[in-house]
Amino acid sequence: MRGTVPIHPIWATHCIAAAKGDDAIVINEYSLLSRFAPFPKPRTYFGTPQAGGLGWGIGTAIGAKIAAPERLVIAVLGDGAYMFGNPTAGHLVLRALDLPVLFIVFNNSRWEEVERAALSVFPKGRAAQANRVPVADLGPEAHYEHMMAVYGGHGERVERPEDLPGALERAIRAVRVEKRQALLNLIVGHR
């Protein structure tokens, strides 16, 4: 997994688990593969509730940071989940309150979950014959790291798996030491 390009979500999960520390609060809207990330301390991991519609993650991360401003809060989001979470408002609020959160966007330029559902129901349908599945396609690829230029944060795009540990270290330093929000735009492949 560690050499796979685009970055494999298992490698990304492994690197996040290694970098976050035991006390961090992780808000996971789908993309972190939690079976590959141990959470030894209670109340450090929050996944999407059954009632949650897409877009739950950003607001939840803001709430967690307000509740525990001294803790590192990491929001792991798919690009679809990020987009649905009203990111411009979310980043603005964090900046206004001076509460930095680390956002890690697993950017596969698609709603993979929707793609998977369509193909499982219609394995020989039109979607299966398309290079890019209609309705699930979020391309062309977006440069979400630039959102941080708008809101005074630290943004990086990560394409190579070997660059991820260093990028996580820099982003966590930006949040913890510089007190700036941060966003890593990880270009990832299929789960």
Ligand SMILES: Cc1ncc(C[n+]2csc(CCOP(=O)(O)OP(=O)(O)O)c2C)c(N)n1
């Ligand atoms: C309000 C709302 N609309 C649609 C859905 C259906 N839905 C479930 S997962 C998903 C796509 C998530 O995309 P992304 O966050 O990019 O993760 P990926 O599936 O690509 O890993 C969608 C649209 C939903 N859960 N809630």
